[in-house]
Amino acid sequence: MGNLANCPRCGNLFVKSLRPICQDCHNEVEEMFQKVYTFIRERKNRQATMAQVVEATGVPAEEITRFIKEGRLHLRHLPNMEYPCESCGKGIREGRLCTSCQKRIEKELAAYEKEKETQKKDQNRYQTYHSLDNRLKKEENQ
Structure with a gap:
């Protein structure tokens, strides 16, 4: 059995089961x-x-874009149809980001990982363990 929810499109109350929107909005x-x-x-x-x-x-273009992203419309036979990149707004035909935004994000992630690794090495370099107590105990036992 579904839960009661407000439709995100119109705000009406409906029983949420299979769809995230009410029947009127779905139609x-x-x-x-x-x-x-x-x-x-x-x-x-x-x-x-x-x-x-x-x-x-x-x-609206947003609805058409949603149809494309959901796989309901295929751009294979529509050579001039594009939708905006989610980052920069440049026209793309597949995915969520254009190639330049993908490369930029990958470069930023690589730099972040490199910095994280450098910080980890620095942290390990400055950790020093002293065990004077163990050495003194050994001398006392001898």
Whole structure:
């Protein structure tokens, strides 16, 4: 049995079970998807850009992008369709980040790991253990 929740789109109370949104919002999203799908399915519209699809269907670019990321729309046969990189906004055709942002993040992670390793080596270098008590005990026992 599902839990009661507020729909993140409209705020109405609904029983959350299979979908994270209420039935009315789900129907609205499905209607938007059908508009986009019907538009790009026509051969003459396969060369359309994101802006042209938005203009022709009235569906917001964010929704179309979500359809692409969910795998409901495939860009294989849509050569001019792109959606924005989540970091810089540059147009991309797959994933969440463009290649330049991916490389930048990888470089930053590598630098962070290198710094972390350097700090660990420095910390180990300055740790000194003294065991005078053990040496004194040995001398007393002899």
